[in-house]
Amino acid sequence: MKNVQLSKFWFKLRSYLKSSDFTRALILGIAIVIPVLTGINYDYLEIGLSIALGALWTSPSNTNGSIRKNTISILVATALITCISLIGGYLDLTLWYLLPVLGFISFSVSFLAIYGPRAALVGFSGLMALVLSFAFNPQQLEVYEYSLLIGLGGIWYLFLASSWQLLRPKSQVEEVLQNIIEATAEFLEVRSQLIDPKEKHHHLRSLLIRKQDRIVELHQSLREILLDQKNINQSHYHGVRLLVFAQLVEILETALANPIGYDRMVLFFENNPKHGKSFSQLILQMANELRKIGNIPVLTSRKETTETILEQTKNLINEMKAHTVKRFDEDYLMLKNFYEYQEELFKRLNNIKDLLTKKKVNRQEFLDNEFALKFAPQQNYSISVLKDNFNFKSPIFKHSLRLSITMILGFLLGSVLEFQNQYWILLTIMVIMRPSYGLTKSRTKERIIGTLIGAVIAMIIVSFWSNFYLYGILGVVTLVLAFSVIQKNYMAGAIFVTLSIIFIYGILQPDIFEVISYRIYDTVLGGALSFIAIKWIWPNWSYSQIEQKISDSLNANRNYFKQIVDYYTKKGAMPADYQIARKQAFDKNSNLSNSFQEIAQEPVSKQGDFTKTYEMVVLNFRLLSSLSTLNGFIRSHSTTEASADFHAIARHVETNLSRAIALLGNENIENPTKTDDAFDKKISRLKHHTLSESQSNIAEEGLYQEAHLILEQIQWLQTISQSMLFLVADWKNRS
Incomplete structure (x- = not known):
């Protein structure tokens, strides 16, 4: 058992190191470090920092998708942050004139979310440029030079991101495909538990719904990557993966099938436990088969093959038929139909095995391009979408307005209370506040807890070691870790973000404990404002x-x-x-x-x-x-x-x-x-x-x-x- 657990640990570690999240974080680390080190080496630190900031600000717009879509997203984000930097640089305004400008730009860029998740990430890049422009005020560069260097940083990041995608064009597809396989296997495991009369069925049905939602979400991600006009059937690889994806869609629907209502089936299995156990083992075995196809470790594996368990289940059903008085008993028909769904499921698993192991699949078997494109995600970018959402019926409109007001309040309070870095308050608001109350609430809690944990860890480290080179290395490493985990574990991401900021500032400021204290104050204030705003300013229940x-x-x-x-x-x-x-x-x-x-x-x-x-x-x-x-x-x-x-x-x-x-x-x-x-x-x-x-x-x-x-x-x-x-x-x- 220990070997199995160890195998699963190494699998998770390898998956993390090979994941697109880690890869993008590593690319961002390279995009930041090289310009900064080059600038320091040639005594042009401001130039290096400007390019590094441009790379940082465009990075959110790089997400799962085809090279073409990511290229467009990064280019649009680059143009946006360049314009914001240029406008901000020439606006030398007092506080009371600056606040409405801050609110207007915040509203405008966050309102881009009406055009879908990818546009929302471009808008997030714009918000980062707006907020972090307060952190860096170049002394040796003209405003237009600084803005152009910011744009150059975006192009530099695009070069690195595109180069990686060209070098490893299959990595995204394989990662999402493996995630779908694992999520589907988990769905089947819950399905096998639902047969057991002793299980808590109310909880399991809710869990099954959540598992299904996760699979549907992953299906949409894979469509985003595979169903791109430039990708469809242009290569043998993409053609095969589309066929595999089609089989996985069929597996989800087949796994949902239930010949009669859940309650009636559970009642039957309660009175006939050997049939329930047989079907439960069969479904669980197919979940294991699916994991093996995806090269995912299996915690419990039976000695019998799936074919053997299928045959055993079939024999039990035939045994029941031989002993039934009625010519065609309804319970027998229910079991036979349920068994045939499992046969269909196994057939789909074998189809995936064949597709992935064949060296060559006949191109005539590939999905027709015109047919496949009907399932491609579509997004309407017309001006009419903007008009239709410019009212209080639109959740995005209310969120954008709420965010801009909260940003104004955060900056105003930071200025009045003479906080050292008001932009930290804005940054906290920007990353915490979401259109929904639940997500904003959980992010507020996780952000504050993560910041406190990160601050404690940083205090322990700086108490024992005072080395600028060590701070620099830790700052870069924790930055990469932060961006690689923040989507899946926000609290862990908050811990690493806090560590990264403290270590980087520890190089620039001798009193690192003061940096830590201000970091905590700013985070708590930003989190409190976000929570108050989502609850009281045009709440979107x-x-x-x-x-x-x-x-x-x-x-x-x-x-x-x-x-x-x-x-x-x-x-x-x-x-x-x-x-x-x-x-x-x-x-x-x-x-x-x-x-x-x-x-x-x-x-x-x-x-x-x-x-x-x-x-x-x-x-x-x-x-x-x-x-x-x-x-x-x-x-x-x-x-x-x-x-x-x-x-x-x-x-x-x-x-x-x-x-x-x-x-x-x-x-x-x-x-x-x-x-x-x-x-x-x-x-x-x-x-x-x-x-x-x-x-x-x-x-x-x-x-x-x-x-x-x-x-x-x-x-x-x-x-x-x-x-x-x-x-x-x-x-x-x-x-």
Whole structure:
């Protein structure tokens, strides 16, 4: 066991050292150190510092994505920081004139976030240039020279970042792909636990939703990299990775499938523990198989192969069939359908193995460029987006205004209280404040704690050693560590940022303990202002937007259901519209779940009807799970012709979802009512029709399988959609 733990530790360490976060931090360290050392060596320190600052300020805009997109981002960021440096340099204003200028520029650059995450990072570069311009005031350079050198620093950083991407073009793809594989394996592990009646299912279902959200987020990151017009199928490597990605998407949907409701399945496994144990071991084994494919250490590995466990599970099911009195027992059909989903899962795993081990994949198997580009992330950069968001209905508008006001207050207080470095207050506000209350609150706490820990560590070091060369080395090393971990562990990042700043200032100022004390004061003040602002200045409570998130998710699920019904009716090739609808369903479901997580972090008084919101999130997840189950069966089996009663029930499900969406849109509709006898007769006729249909190419057991699963899922979809409609109606009546 110790060897396994040690192996996992070394794997994590290697992954960290090979990660894009560490690489970008290392590139930034090089981009800063070389100009500074060169400037010191040739007695042009101000030139070296200017170039280093330009590199530092453009670095946030370098994120996961293609070389083309990163190049554009860094160039735009370079132009922005050059302009801000030029404007700031020629504005020799008193405090009361400087404050509105500070507020205006803060609002303008942060408002760029309306154009998406990449634009938000460019805006963050602009904020860094604005704030840190207070820290460095060149004495030997003209303003225009300083600004041009800042721009040169951006180009210098672009050169280093692009060179690395050209040298290792596959590193980003491999990292995100490995992260998806690990996240999917974790999803399967939770899925295997859900079968165990002894587990806490309420907790596990919530965990499963969060794991799914993480996978969807990683899927979006990989699309950002792979689905670039310059990348698609231009190389054998990209073509294969797109095929692997497509298989991973299928694995997620297949893993979601559940032939009957969770509660009924758990009840069956409680009464039949050997079947539950067998399926649990099977799913867990496939999670291990997935980890092996991704070269990720496996903590517990069974001696039996996956094929052996599959065969054992199949034998148990056949054993059950041999002892059942009924011709086709419903429990047997449920197990057989569930088993076939695991077979499909294993088939997808083998497909990925084959794709990654084949030396050459036929290019005819690659995804069509035109088809693949339909799934590429799109961002509207038109001026209309700016106009549409320039009002208090836009969370980004409120955040930008809130941020600019807080920056003004921070600088004003720092000046009045005669803080040594007012820009530290602004820097704290800039990095802590986020549009959501929960994230700002957690960052405030982590930033203050991280700063205190970093200050204590720095005090211990400087108490024993007083060496400028040591401070310089530690300053650079901790800076690299800070930028490499800050996205994944903000508190650790805050510790290293504090250490880096203290050591760098320790070179410039003899009284390093004074630097430490001011660092603490500035951080506490900046954190306090950020927390007060997010709570009292045009707060953006997530509950106020939850109805729209629910409506978007219901609409996406309804469209996905329509595509499934259409395919069930027409058969044939899977249309692109179906896959786009599926992607939208998963994306909107993830957005809803993330919004709920934000609500959970906000004050209880601002959470609205938290219980009903949670119910809606869970029902939405179950709806998507049922759609995945229905779709998986229809795609992998020869099915009978969809009957008129099936279409009637499907329309009923669509109507329920449509009415719920209408209610959320504040439309007036009749009060919902429960299904009547006529509807129940349609269910009975559907069952009779499906069982009595016969096709020469389908075995009789296959018909019963179809009858069981299709009937279970269409009834389950009807129940869920009706529950959603009643829940929304009750919700709206109370509000």
